[in-house]
Amino acid sequence: MSSNTHQRRLEANREWKRRNAEKMREYNKARAALIATTPELLERKLQQNRESAKRHYEERSEYDKARNRAKTNARALIRNRIKRGTLLRGCCEVCGVPNAHAHHDDYSQPTVIRWLCPKHHKEAHANDNK
C-alpha cells in the first residue's frame, strides 16, 4: 500500500466524521424540537431525567453510607486502642495542648491519625468540607 492510499483513507475518515457530526447535530436539534412540541415525549423525557436523578441519588447515598461506615470503624479502632492502652493520646500537633483528639485525614486508613486539640480539630474539618 502506498502512502498515498493511506493519506486518502485518512482524509476519507476525517470527512466521514465531519459529515456524521453535522448529521448528529441536526438529528439532535430535530429531536429536541419534536420532544418540546410533543407532550408525551416531553413527559417521557422528564420521567427519564427524574429516574436518572434518583439513580444518581441512590448511588450517592450508597457512597455516603460506605464512607460513614469507614468513619465509624476508624473511630472505633482508635477508641479501642486508647481504652486498651495500646495507644496513648498525643498532644495537638499544631499548638501542643495535651490529650488531643485523634483525627483521620482519610478514614480508609484507620491507623493513620493526627493528634489535634478541639480547636484545631474543628479547623481541620472545616478545611476538608471546602
Ligand SMILES: [Zn+2]
Ligand atoms: Zn477529625
Ligand SMILES: [Zn+2]
Ligand atoms: Zn491545637
